[in-house]
Amino acid sequence: MTVHVVGGGLAGSEAAWQLAERGHDVVIHEMRPVRGTAAHKTDRLGELVCSNTFKSTETTNAHGLLKAEMRALGSLILACADEARVPGGSALTVDRALCAQGVHERIHGHARITVSREEVRELPDVGIVATGPLTSDALAERIRARLGVESLAFYDAIAPVIAVESIDQDIAFRASRWGKETMEGAGEDGAYLNCAMTRDEYEAFIDALTTADQFTAHEFDHVPYFEGCMPVEEMARRGRESLRFGPMKPVGLQDPRRASRPHAVVQLRQEDRAGRMWNLVGFQTRLRIPEQARVFRLIPGLAQAEFLRFGSIHRNSYVNAPAALTPHLSLRDAPTTLFAGQITGVEGYTESSATGLLAGINLSRLLRGETPVVPPPTTMMGALYRYLREADPRHFQPMNANFGLLDELDGVPPRVLKDKARKRELFAERGLAQVSAWRDAHALAAAVA
Numbered sequence: 001m002t003v004h005v006v007g008g009g010l011a012g013s014e015a016a017w018q019l020a021e022r023g024h025d026v027v028i029h030e031m032r033p034v035r036g037t038a039a040h041k042t043d044r045l046g047e048l049v050c051s052n053t054f055k056s057t058e059t060t061n062a063h064g065l066l067k068a069e070m071r072a073l074g075s076l077i078l079a080c081a082d083e084a085r086v087p088g089g090s091a092l093t094v095d096r097a098l099c100a101q102g103v104h105e106r107i108h109g110h111a112r113i114t115v116s117r118e119e120v121r122e123l124p125d126v127g128i129v130a131t132g133p134l135t136s137d138a139l140a141e142r143i144r145a146r147l148g149v150e151s152l153a154f155y156d157a158i159a160p161v162i163a164v165e166s167i168d169q170d171i172a173f174r175a176s177r178w179g180k181e182t183m184e185g186a187g188e189d190g191a192y193l194n195c196a197m198t199r200d201e202y203e204a205f206i207d208a209l210t211t212a213d214q215f216t217a218h219e220f221d222h223v224p225y226f227e228g229c230m231p232v233e234e235m236a237r238r239g240r241e242s243l244r245f246g247p248m249k250p251v252g253l254q255d256p257r258r259a260s261r262p263h264a265v266v267q268l269r270q271e272d273r274a275g276r277m278w279n280l281v282g283f284q285t286r287l288r289i290p291e292q293a294r295v296f297r298l299i300p301g302l303a304q305a306e307f308l309r310f311g312s313i314h315r316n317s318y319v320n321a322p323a324a325l326t327p328h329l330s331l332r333d334a335p336t337t338l339f340a341g342q343i344t345g346v347e348g349y350t351e352s353s354a355t356g357l358l359a360g361i362n363l364s365r366l367l368r369g370e371t372p373v374v375p376p377p378t379t380m381m382g383a384l385y386r387y388l389r390e391a392d393p394r395h396f397q398p399m400n401a402n403f404g405l406l407d408e409l410d411g412v413p414p415r416v417l418k419d420k421a422r423k424r425e426l427f428a429e430r431g432l433a434q435v436s437a438w439r440d441a442h443a444l445a446a447a448v449a
């Protein structure tokens with residue numbers, strides 16, 4: 001049976017390779033150059049649309065750990081990136097043209113893969129949709145029709161996410177507005193962590209926010225701002241009091257450690273079930289990354305904030321995976337129609353390639369009558385999949401690899417956990433051991449890239 005992979009970008013090329021190496025005949029349907037996207041410049045498969053880095057190679061970095069796990073499973077994209085590597089310190093930095101050329105030649109040279117240059121407008125019955133953040137309009141409409149309009153977003157408005165242990169809980173207090181808005185597991189103290197500001201703190205914060213350096217978007221990346229998507233710095237520029245009537249409104253909140261009512265309050269909402277990742281509510285932003293760190297650390301309680309994800313606002317087509325897909329990222333009523341890449345709600349070159357890798361493995365398993373498998377959440381890949389499965393569908397935002405996604409370390413003394421560097425080493429050792437054990441338990445010999 002021929003398998004159809006829609007989209008010959010990073011995830012689609014990786015998925016097709018994994019399938020072909022496991023003995024399946026594959027057609028990759030890639031619309032370039034018949035129809036272009038606003039970001040791609042060439043007709044090469046696996047083109048990197050912007051920066052030339054896959055980020056860190058050190059396993060004590062979340063992106064480095066994800067890459068090491070992918071190598072254990074035989075990633076095509078990383079093999080081609082390695083061959084195109086240019087000096088970049090500990091980062092896997094590549095010559096973009098060489099990297100794409102490597103993917104292009106490997107795919108075209110594979111006896112089991114055919115490349116068809118056309119825009120696909122239907123979902124395949126047996127295949128993988130890997131059409132990325134710039135999925136063509138016709139296919140996006142088809143996905144919406146199949147999954148429901150709420151299940152496919154056309155832009156992301158991402159607020160920063162902070163590691164819980166870096167929030168000063170002598171300053172931030174737990175409460176819900178008017179004591180309401182509780183959620184499962186939040187307890188009587190309320191669902192949010194709140195950072196109260198005095199008038200002086202608020203004024204200084206607004207000054208910093210409105211003068212900070214901002215990312216200038218690509219021409220096509222202009223998002224029509226409306227509620228839920230307005231950058232926090234833009235809101236602040238429209239009037240010094242805007243945030244006090246918007247995401248920083250203090251009403252219904254009383255700081256238990258102060259007699260007076262707060263002048264303004266920043267709320268953080270729990271992002272994951274384990275309560276390790278907290279989202280700055282309403283703080284979607286286009287500030288440059290160093291500026292986000294500088295300005296948001298002015299918020300009382302966040303002086304030492306560790307950012308697990310920075311904010312951004314992009315054109316981005318992505319499915320609300322926790323609401324609409326299965327754990328192996330297929331349609332719920334069609335297990336052999338899988339999704340992979342940025343369209344699943346992961347963010348980044350490496351993350352997109354990783355989901356392509358696993359989609360290829362799982363479709364191959366399904367075609368052989370086996371059940372799909374996902375690595376455990378002690379691995380970076382498994383932790384990302386868990387996020388896509390369990391994130392709150394009401395607030396679902398795309399996610400990059402980060403250590404906050406992983407299961408906590410079991411049986412490690414608290415004094416060791418306090419040592420951040422050691423903790424990361426332990427995360428890495430555990431992740432690598434577990435991905436190999438998982439691979440061997442399911443007889444997933446790495447494809448030869």
Ligand SMILES: Cc1cc2nc3c(=O)[nH]c(=O)nc-3n(C[C@H](O)[C@H](O)[C@H](O)COP(=O)(O)OP(=O)(O)OC[C@H]3O[C@@H](n4cnc5c(N)ncnc54)[C@H](O)[C@@H]3O)c2cc1C
Binds near residue numbers: 007010029037052130
């Ligand atoms: C402008 C921009 C800049 C980015 N910069 C970075 C960055 O610097 N670093 C980073 O880590 N991540 C970045 N990303 C995010 C993301 O990592 C990349 O978009 C990545 O390429 C996603 O991989 P993918 O395989 O999901 O999609 P893509 O690599 O985009 O592949 C999707 C493919 O599907 C094709 N396609 C679309 N619709 C159809 C259709 N209907 N029929 C057939 N083919 C179709 C497209 O032509 C494309 O080739 C960026 C995203 C954008 C939009």
